[in-house]
Amino acid sequence: MNSFGRIFRVHIFGESHGDCVGVLLDGVPAGIKIDQKELRAVLEKRKAGLPGTTKRMEKDIPNIRTGLFKDKTTGAPILISFDNKSKNSRPYEELKDTPRPGHADFSSWIKYFGFNDYRGAGHASGRITLGLVCAGWIAKKIVKGIRIESQFFAGGDIKKAIKEKDSVGGIVECRISKMPAGFGEPFFDSIESLLSHALFSIPGVKGVEFGAGFEGALMTGSQYNDAILDLSGKTRTNNAGGVNGGISNGNDILFRIALRPAASIGIEQETIDLKTGKMKKIKIKGDHDACYGLRVPVIVNAVCSIVLADLMLSRKALCVQAH
Numbered sequence: 001m002n003s004f005g006r007i008f009r010v011h012i013f014g015e016s017h018g019d020c021v022g023v024l025l026d027g028v029p030a031g032i033k034i035d036q037k038e039l040r041a042v043l044e045k046r047k048a049g050l051p052g053t054t055k056r057m058e059k060d061i062p063n064i065r066t067g068l069f070k071d072k073t074t075g076a077p078i079l080i081s082f083d084n085k086s087k088n089s090r091p092y093e094e095l096k097d098t099p100r101p102g103h104a105d106f107s108s109w110i111k112y113f114g115f116n117d118y119r120g121a122g123h124a125s126g127r128i129t130l131g132l133v134c135a136g137w138i139a140k141k142i143v144k145g146i147r148i149e150s151q152f153f154a155g156g157d158i159k160k161a162i163k164e165k166d167s168v169g170g171i172v173e174c175r176i177s178k179m180p181a182g183f184g185e186p187f188f189d190s191i192e193s194l195l196s197h198a199l200f201s202i203p204g205v206k207g208v209e210f211g212a213g214f215e216g217a218l219m220t221g222s223q224y225n226d227a228i229l230d231l232s233g234k235t236r237t238n239n240a241g242g243v244n245g246g247i248s249n250g251n252d253i254l255f256r257i258a259l260r261p262a263a264s265i266g267i268e269q270e271t272i273d274l275k276t277g278k279m280k281k282i283k284i285k286g287d288h289d290a291c292y293g294l295r296v297p298v299i300v301n302a303v304c305s306i307v308l309a310d311l312m313l314s315r316k317a318l319c320v321q322a323h
Contacts, residue, residue: 004198007317008139008310012131014081016120017089022081023131025067025138027313030075032141034068042137045298046130054287058086058127062134073138080134084127091285092119097274098282102263109274126203126292129299136302139309148304150174150297155261161290165266169204169259170293174300176308179242181233181250183311190246191253194311198303199257204292207258211241226251259296264288 003011007027014021043060060082067078096118099105104124108116116122140148156168184191196208216224216239226235233250242253264284273280289295 004201005306005310007313008142008306010132010135010306012128014084014128014131015117015122016084016125016127017087017092017122018084018117020081020083021128021130022063022079023135025078025080025135027310028067028073028075028078028138029142029313030073032073032138034064034071034073034138036062036064039134039137042298043130043133046133046295054289058082058084060130078138080131082130087120088286089119095282095284098271098280099274100263100282100284101269101271102260106272120286121203124203126289126295129202129302132201132299132306133302136299136305139302139305142309143305143312145178146180146308147177148174148301149177150300152293152297154291154293155259158291158294161261167262167265167288167290167292169261170291171256171258172293172296172300173256174254174297174304176242176253176304179248179250179253181248183248183308183315184243184246186246190243191248191307191311192241192243192246194307195253195255195304198307199255199300201303202257202296202299204259204262204296205257206260208255210243210253210255212239213241213256257300259293262289262292 002013003009005027009026011024011026012022013024039062040060043062047057047060063081063083065079065081067074067076099109104121105118108118108122108124120127151173153171153173154168155170158168160166161168184194192210199205199208212219212224219239224239226237226240228235235249235251238251238254240249241255242248242251264286265288266284268281268283270279270281272278
């Protein structure tokens, strides 16, 4: 549903044009120092502002309502909310009966029997990732020493897309370095499964590959296998992307995600009228990203931190039980 994790629990809430969005965190260890200026600096990386991003400019000031005392976590659930102030819902009222192609409008209308909040995609909006960035920032303090770096590569000419009122997608590559071996389970909770589960919570993600990924399908075993060089598990190549048998092997975890082009474009498109069942042409108004991927690396870093924090806390719990 809207929750993720076993011990480090992340629950997201809110709608794009509702009163607020945010996140509720449970299982956060007590005593973690929370510097709100540092948090705001991380949130700035997700905000719009670069050419090709939406003109909707929210202040994104975090309101930490619970779980914090004297700037340190108490061990109680942490509720963080953000007010939605910069919103223009009029274009969505005009389109409420004509679902936007590529969006969750139609699927949400079906799933929620027409009771879904259609403004700005409602709960399916990329704005909800604000809570994920907060959760990831706190999670990173649990997995100290592990380094997570992501970089975006556009799949087309962003300036051209802006000029033509179109959009482009792209690839985000992420490297998790100084990753300990032994994290993950062989089957359903493989570290690849958990990371993919979290990564697909980012709107627009349509594919994930680890290491050599799909290119590995074209290799022979002798080409693909990573020669082990020493007892630390270090390998000569990293075609496996730092994971063997669903478990981290001590090398860098390397993966890439494919991002589709943003669905809201200014070009006329065809859709169906929910009232008449007939085809209709629409033009989408409002503030939208021509290249949403520019804002995604910080979100990718966040969801990785969430997964790793949950794995680390789960591993500690198992070690305590074992002794």
